[in-house]
Amino acid sequence: xxxxxxxxMLIVAVLLAAxxxxxxxxxxxxYYSPAGAYALDLSINTFRGHVVLxxxxxxxxxxxxxxxxxxxxxxxxxxxxxxSPMVQAPRFASDLTLLNLTLNSYLRDVxxxxxxxxxxxxxxxxxxxxADPRALFAIIGINVDASQAGNNEVDDxxxxxxxxxxxxxxxIYVLQHRQPVLMPEKMKxxxxxxxxxxxxxxxxxxxxxxxKLRRILKKMAPGGTSGDPVRLCEPxx
Numbered sequence: 001x002x003x004x005x006x007x008x009m010l011i012v013a014v015l016l017a018a019x020x021x022x023x024x025x026x027x028x029x030x031y032y033s034p035a036g037a038y039a040l041d042l043s044i045n046t047f048r049g050h051v052v053l054x055x056x057x058x059x060x061x062x063x064x065x066x067x068x069x070x071x072x073x074x075x076x077x078x079x080x081x082x083x084s085p086m087v088q089a090p091r092f093a094s095d096l097t098l099l100n101l102t103l104n105s106y107l108r109d110v111x112x113x114x115x116x117x118x119x120x121x122x123x124x125x126x127x128x129x130x131a132d133p134r135a136l137f138a139i140i141g142i143n144v145d146a147s148q149a150g151n152n153e154v155d156d157x158x159x160x161x162x163x164x165x166x167x168x169x170x171x172i173y174v175l176q177h178r179q180p181v182l183m184p185e186k187m188k189x190x191x192x193x194x195x196x197x198x199x200x201x202x203x204x205x206x207x208x209x210x211x212k213l214r215r216i217l218k219k220m221a222p223g224g225t226s227g228d229p230v231r232l233c234e235p236x237x
Contacts, residue, residue, distance in 0.1 A: 024055055024064065032202045034062050037078040037171060039202035046193045048072070060084040061171075074194065077174040087172060096127055099136035099165040102172055106163070107140065119143045123160070124184045135166040135195070137188050162187035168200050 025032040029043040034057050042051045049069015056063045061079040068074070081089050081098065086105045089098055107120055123141040128134060139162050146156045160182050164175040175191050 024062075026053075031064070031066075033064060033076070033078065035078075036201045036203050037062060038076070038173070039199040040076065040194075041197040041199075042066075044193060044197040046074070046190055046197065061086070073176075073178045075174075075176040076194070076198075077176070079172045079174065081167070081170050081172055084172075095134065095167050096136065098167060098172060099127075102165055102174065103136060103138055103163060106174070116144050116146070117142055118145050123182060126188075131166075131192065133166040133168060133195075135164050137191065138163045138165075139182065139184060139187055141182070160187070162191055164188075164191035164195060166195070173198075173200075 024034045029041060031040045031042055031053065033039070034055070047066070047068040051069075052067050054065045060083045061077060063075065063077040066074040066076075079086050079102065081087050086109070087098060087102050088105065089101065093101070103122075103125075107122070120140055120142045122138050124137075124139040126137045128137055139160055142159045142161065144155070144157060144159060160179050162177045162179065166173055173195075175194050177187060177190050177194075179187055
């Protein structure tokens with residue numbers, strides 16, 4: 001059974017409402033995210049052994065964390081450009097501007113909020129203009145003060161989180177991975193392999209009979225819609 005220290009969970013605490021249940025779908029070696037944002041091949045050699053996942057989402061985006069058989073952490077977030085508070089997109093911003101704003105928002109609003117983190121800064125940042133898709137790659141160095149954690153399971157030291165951000169359509173995707181030492185080229189290779197293992201868009205999860213009935217009743221209600229919109233991730237009640 002894998003053991004994951006709280007320090008490994010620092011990035012996992014992005015401020016997204018928890019899903020009521022798994023709203024994506026896992027079929028064989030493939031994971032399909034909520035809202036059809038992407039599909040990920042879990043059999044790629046990025047992962048070692050069996051992969052378990054934790055899915056969180058709201059109407060502005062979603063986040064799924066993956067742990068492989070060696071307890072290594074990976075994560076994919078997707079954010080609606082127009083509505084996500086993580087993006088804060090100005091009008092007519094270039095893709096590179098949007099990606100930098102999103103990364104800075106992670107640094108400011110996610111990473112630096114924990115009392116055990118004494119500092120967090122981009123140790124490495126590079127725009128991959130020749131990649132497909134064009135992407136922003138960065139490594140965030142996080143310095144941890146174990147005395148602020150309130151338990152004995154966190155070690156002092158520096159943790160390195162890699163970020164690969166790219167834009168497709170109305171979504172920004174943020175791929176993440178944690179490594180114990182600063183290895184930019186290895187981190188980049190891992191995240192690019194994850195991106196290669198993604199299919200965008202994915203597909204919307206097959207509805208249960210209850211969900212189909214709720215959709216029919218909504219269409220019949222006054223002011224209901226006759227369309228069949230892409231199913232969004234439902235926030236917890």
